[in-house]
Amino acid sequence: xxxxxxxxxxxxxxxxxxxxxxxxxxxxxxxxxxxxxxxxxxxxxxxxxxxxxxxxxxxxxxxxxxxxxxxxxxxxxxxxxxxxxxxxxxxxxxxxxxxxxxxxxxxxxxxxxxxxxxxxxxxxxxxxxxxxxxxxxxxxxxxxxxxxxxxxxxxxxxxxxxxxxxxxxxxxxxxxxxxxxxxxx
Numbered sequence: 396x397x398x399x400x401x402x403x404x405x406x407x408x409x410x411x412x413x414x415x416x417x418x419x420x421x422x423x424x425x426x427x428x429x430x431x432x433x434x435x436x437x438x439x440x441x442x443x444x445x446x447x448x449x450x451x452x453x454x455x456x457x458x459x460x461x462x463x464x465x466x467x468x469x470x471x472x473x474x475x476x477x478x479x480x481x482x483x484x485x486x487x488x489x490x491x492x493x494x495x496x497x498x499x500x501x502x503x504x505x506x507x508x509x510x511x512x513x514x515x516x517x518x519x520x521x522x523x524x525x526x527x528x529x530x531x532x533x534x535x536x537x538x539x540x541x542x543x544x545x546x547x548x549x550x551x552x553x554x555x556x557x558x559x560x561x562x563x564x565x566x567x568x569x570x571x572x573x574x575x576x577x578x579x580x
């Protein structure tokens with residue numbers, strides 16, 4: 396746990412800095428503005444969801460209990476007829492930004508702590524700025540960008556959406572790496 400004692404400052408500083416860049420990416424920068432589309436029959440879809448009264452969670456339509464059901468003529472017919480959808484249902488009302496922002500900050504600190512762990516065991520004290528930047532930036536990019544690839548592979552998240560997230564991840568990684576390079580012991 397020596398790495399935490401020696402790298403607590405870049406961990407916290409990068410957590411704060413990435414949190415700020417993330418907030419800017421979603422509120423000021425234009426690239427996420429058109430990422431989510433509106434259904435042409437939004438009111439009817441919302442009415443249908445309300446009528447079913449599902450609890451907050453993840454849902455898929457058509458739902459199949461197992462692989463065998465997908466292979467039945469009925470299951471195949473449902474899939475062919477479509478649409479296939481993966482839906483996230485949240486609690487009604489204005490989203491509580493405070494708790495989400497707190498979790499986002501905590502996530503950034505956890506990523507920075509794992510980056511610090513890898514860097515501590517990879518680099519020597521007094522390592523050159525660019526060496527620290529290269530290692531910490533690479534590890535941070537893997538943490539911020541690559542974890543969401545399966546969403547595009549398996550759950551039909553558009554690859555263009557993943558690319559927007561990867562752009563954000565690149566920004567976050569550059570900021571984190573710069574701070575670690577600057578504050579490396």
